[in-house]
Structure formats: structure tokens, C-alpha cells
Amino acid sequence: MLIDLALVKAHLRVDTADEDTLITLYLGAAEKQASDFLGRAIYIGLLDMDEDTDGIIVNDVIKAAILLTVGHLYANREDVVPGSVAALPMGAQYLLQPYRTNIGV
Numbered sequence: 001m002l003i004d005l006a007l008v009k010a011h012l013r014v015d016t017a018d019e020d021t022l023i024t025l026y027l028g029a030a031e032k033q034a035s036d037f038l039g040r041a042i043y044i045g046l047l048d049m050d051e052d053t054d055g056i057i058v059n060d061v062i063k064a065a066i067l068l069t070v071g072h073l074y075a076n077r078e079d080v081v082p083g084s085v086a087a088l089p090m091g092a093q094y095l096l097q098p099y100r101t102n103i104g105v
Helices: 005-012 018-036 060-077 090-099
Strands: none
Touching: 005 018, 005 060, 018 060, 018 090, 060 090
16 A cells, blocks of 8 residues: 555544555555556556556656545445536546556547
8 A cells, every 4th residue: 555544544533443444445546546547557666567668657746646535435435426427536636647647638
């Protein structure tokens, strides 16, 4: 994982271990979604990148976007939230946009 579970739980304001499995699932999904949106792999450190010249090392901006997405998934546990469309939170898209690659013309 790119973000420590304790930090994610602090972001969600969760104090117990009751939902750790669910939160870990949301974290994995948010990290994968961020990577897919960026069109590149996200790594913890330079040593993890090997020969991946398109990869990126996680930074605070990417972490914030992932946390926003986890918060969205945690708060909205249904496919569609009444009155809105469940999608990548706009704040997360805004934060990730400068790091995207291979997005075409």
C-alpha cells in the first residue's frame, strides 16, 4: 500500500479496528484508480521503480487524492448517491491531473 492504514483511518476519523478490512479494500481500490487515471504505476520509492521510466513516486498530492477517493468510497457505500453521480471526486481529479501521462491529444 502507498499509504499507511493508520493515516487513512485518521483521515476517515475511525478509531476502531472494526472496519479495517473494508477500509483496506477501499484503499487498494483508490490506489488502483489513481494509477489507472494517471496512466502510470505509482511507487513508494525510487528502488521500487526498477526500469519503469513512466512510473512516479508517490508524493503528498497523490496521497491526498487517494485519501479523497477513500473518503468518498467510505461515505458513499452505494453505486449511486441520491442527487449525484458516483465518480472520482473532482478534488482527486484536480490533484492528479498534472501527473497524467499518455492521455492522447
